[in-house]
Amino acid sequence: MDHPSNMIQRKIVILLSLLILSLIFNGVQFALLSSSQTIISTTTFTSYHTVTYTVTSTSSVVQVGVEVYPKKFIDFMGREVVIEKEPLKIVSCAPSITEMLAYLGLLEKIVGVDSYSDYPPELLTLKQRGVIEDVGGVVTLSIEKIVSLSPDIVFIDAGLQGNYVAILEEKGLKVVALHAASLTDIYNGMILIGEIMGVKEKAFEIVNRMRNTLSNLQSKLNVVREKTSVLYIGWIEPIWTAGRNTFIDDLIGAADGYNVMGDAEGFFMTSPEVIVAKNPQTIIILSGMLGMSPEEIIAKLRNLPGVDKVEAVKSERIYILYDQAENIFARPGPRAHEAVEILAKILYPELFNVKIPNVLGGDYRKYLEYSISEIGSS
Amino acid sequence: MVEESFIKYKKKTLILIIFTGFLALFASSILSLFSGVIDLKIEDLPCILTRLNFLCSNMYGVDVIWSTRIPRIITAIVIGSSLATAGVVMQGIFKNPLVDPFIGGISSGAVFAVSTSILLGITITSHSSIFAYPVTAFLGALFSLILTLLFTRLSGGSSLSFLLSGLAIGFLFSSATTIVITLTAGRSFGIIFWLFGSLITASWRFLSILIPVSIVVMVYVLLNARNLNVLILGDEEASQLGLNVKLVKYSLITSLALLTSTTVAFNGVIGFVGLLAPHISRLIVGEDHRLLIPSSMFTGATILVLADIIARIAIAPAELPIGAITSAIGAPFFLALHIKNYRRFQRTL
Secondary structure (H helix, E strand, O other): OOOHHHHHHHHHHHHHHHHHHHHHHHHHHHHHHHHOOOOOOOHHHHHOOOOOOOOOOOOOOOOOOOOOOOEEEEOOOOOEEEEOOOOOOEEEOOHHHHHHHHHOOOHHHEEEEOOOOOOOHHHHHHHHOOOOEEOEEOOEEOHHHHHHOOOOEEEEEHHHHOOHHHHHHHOOOOEEEEOOOOHHHHHHHHHHHHHHHOOHHHHHHHHHHHHHHHHHHHHHHOOOOOOOEEEEEOEEOOEEEEOEOOHHHHHHHHOOOEEOOOOOEOEEEEOHHHHHHHOOOEEEEEOOOOOOOHHHHHHHHHHOOOHHHOHHHHOOOEEEEOHHHHHHHHOOOOOHHHHHHHHHHHHOHHHHOOOOOOEEOOOHHHHOOOOOOOOOOO | OOOHHHHHHHHHHHHHHHHHHHHHHHHHHHHHHOOOOOOOOHHHHHHHHHOOHHHOOOHHHHHHHHHOHHHHHHHHHHHHHHHHHHHHHHHHHHOOOOOOOOOOOHHHHHHHHHHHHHHHOOOOOOOOOOOHHHHHHHHHHHHHHHHHHHHHHHOOOOHHHHHHHHHHHHHHHHHHHHHHHHHHHHHHHHHHHHHHOOOOOOOHHHHHHHHHHHHHHHHHHHHOHHHHHHHOOOHHHHHHOOOOHHHHHHHHHHHHHHHHHHHHHHHOOOOOHHHHHHHHHHHHHOOOHHHHHHHHHHHHHHHHHHHHHHHHHOOOOOOOOHHHHHHHHHHHHHHHHHHHHHHHHHHHO
């Protein structure tokens, strides 16, 4: 016979062990999520249900005949997609994809976009007039709304919306997954859309223009002997930053900068001590998410312990990007080369003879010389 | 009559607890002081401690350590001992070993307030104030605690009704947070911190509030250690012994809830240390709260200092959530101790 207090003790041990296990799992889940490449899909935190999938970074475009349907493709999740006929109605579930579609001249085929898609301005007008419907936030898509629009193709972002694929397919919809964590991914994505929608030439034209812009920029950057170091801050309290294998890291690399957090991967939290140790020469802050004024952001940054010793803070090379200037950095889309140009000019002002203001917003275009700007211009 | 030798024995044990506790805490703090991305040598120790120019070869590094790492170690000590104290006393009051310091919906209330504030971009003080989110979190915790106490009163005022009211209020705010997080999409970066807890934000300014609050509450709790021993006997027995049960209980619950809310306000919900430290201490020193509370304080502080080292260096420059690490290092220790205790118990049968 067990002593009663012994029984109680045993029960406590069992219950505590279960608690310990669940806490460890939560921690591991957090670590996995925070190291994933994309901005975290919040629903996974709340439902404690993570869908894991691998995003193939380069899609191989398999083409079967020109402009002859059905066509067969491999999308960015490695899925085989067969397009039976020319798609007439499309839904885009991410701002970056919406921009790609618009640049390819497919705006009139869009019947629905996510709530965050706000570019180009024509899109906003169409949204206001109700021609293009809102299908919900990027991680809170309304399946019912999408189904009710009966689109021929739904474009989703594999990083944010990979778990929606099965749900949408089950409703009989054709889903194509795109995902970009680098400039190369953007080119491949553009070409994939071009192939699917029958605007391949246009896609190649835009991709080539982006590439040319970048190579012109990079020939200018050839003289750079010592790379300027950059710290990206996506959230300030606590600090979230980006390491390698992120879109922002790819942009920094393309602008010939040096990402001080490149020794870690993905998006992650870090401490003020690490920032002081890394001592970046410039700090780039995307402010839209923070919901604060630039002055408040600077004040918060200066309040971090030890940060007054950081070179970027001492030399006031803190750049706060908001509105569309932020979007070109946050959205892996057809304006990515503009982001590279802005960044190159931030990092090497003496080379370009231009001073980018510390706070840059919707008027960022006036600082561009290399990049194509407007949709449809050639 | 209590025998004199027994009192002597207890006093001796207390001194032993304080001595070994200090030793363990000091050793882990020194270990913590020398781990991190900025390299320090052991020769720098006199310079770090005194900050006198003639002792220093690496003044720059030492300055950085003083503004970042040292406040962080102290925060770990303060939060660890606070949560452990709250845990041990709450477990005593409710006579329930699975109660943690965050009962009463404190954590969910704080997280909900902060998430809403982040979503709406509204804070009570100016955004640029470092106290903007802490104040919000604290008010959220306080609000949920008041709700819990109100419902406890309405449902009879027993310990069980406090636990159940707290559970319900906690779920209410958790679900509200879930909705808010879903709406914020990309902004969830800031909310994660509060959900998992971290010492990243540690600074002298936060400590200037954290330290006084924790000292006042901890002294109050220690003065009540004897009352807690009486309370353990049961409410009826305690009142027969002349204790104002309701007053002692609710003054303790409220002051500890304030302490926990303060820690949540600055460092988010650091889980498990408040559950684990009391249990480890209980296995070592037994049920007497006069010994149990101090030993829990030291255990909690040491666990958190050690966990923070791992959080900081395991995947540097990135940080791990400290809550997961506290359980990862504390749990095996707890289980080993428990098995040992069980075997000793069997032998005595």
